[in-house]
Amino acid sequence: MxxxxxxxxxxxxxxxxxxxxxxxxxxxxxxxxxxxxxxQPIAQDTRNLIDKLLLERLALAAISRITGVSERWLQMYVNQKYYQTPQQVEVMQKKTGKLTMQLDEIWSFVGAKRNKQWIWLALDADTREIVGVYIGSRCRNSAKKLWSSIPAIYRQCAVCYTDFWEAYKEVLPSKRHKAVGKETGKTSYPRALTTLARQRVGRLVRKTLSFSKKLDNHIGAVWYFIHHYNALLRA
Structure with a gap:
């Protein structure tokens, strides 16, 4: 042998x-x-197909049936992929000048609805690129971490449009922070992204059976979608 x-x-x-x-x-x-x-080892073509199916609002059991791999192997593969997914946005290079951001939060949960997780998002209003992300509770500290995740050029120059959630007022620079209502359309891009995210990531659907049981996998799935979304904008 x-x-x-x-x-x-x-x-x-x-x-x-x-x-x-x-x-x-x-x-x-x-x-x-x-x-x-x-x-036998799973073929690379099958792995590539799984990578695409992870962005199509399918449960892992459905992906297992489509590709023919075992659910046990698929879960280990997905765990490893999400673990390796960077948790930092890659932003296109910007020139110093007039910049505008729209900020909002998406509600989600892990394990049970009582375990709420909020996805804080900041979008460039001109390119619709995601320029800041944080996943956590809906508190002032989370708003600070969202602000820290945003590239320096935006934190120094951008005008920031948000809803009237108090945490934004406490964290964002007062001279460049504009709290507005939905009727103005100044926070419409994050809400449109919320709709898209719920269509592409099964874990974010309000009444879903595909919710995450582990916070690490939930965060990994969200970041996997974010990197895919930004990559499409750059293509």
């Missing part, structure tokens, strides 16, 4: 898998394997 990784013959028995098949260990490279495996 040869190791499938390094072809070494320095092999020892190493217990059994949870399916009861004998497991072996290569002492040269440390690879664990079984003889004549029936489960």
């Amino acid at each position: 040869n190791c499938p990784r390094c072809q070494s013959t320095d092999i020892i028995k190493y217990g059994h898998t949870h399916y009861g098949k004998p497991r072996f260990l290569c002492k040269s490279c440390g690879r664990q394997f079984v003889e004549n495996p029936t489960r």
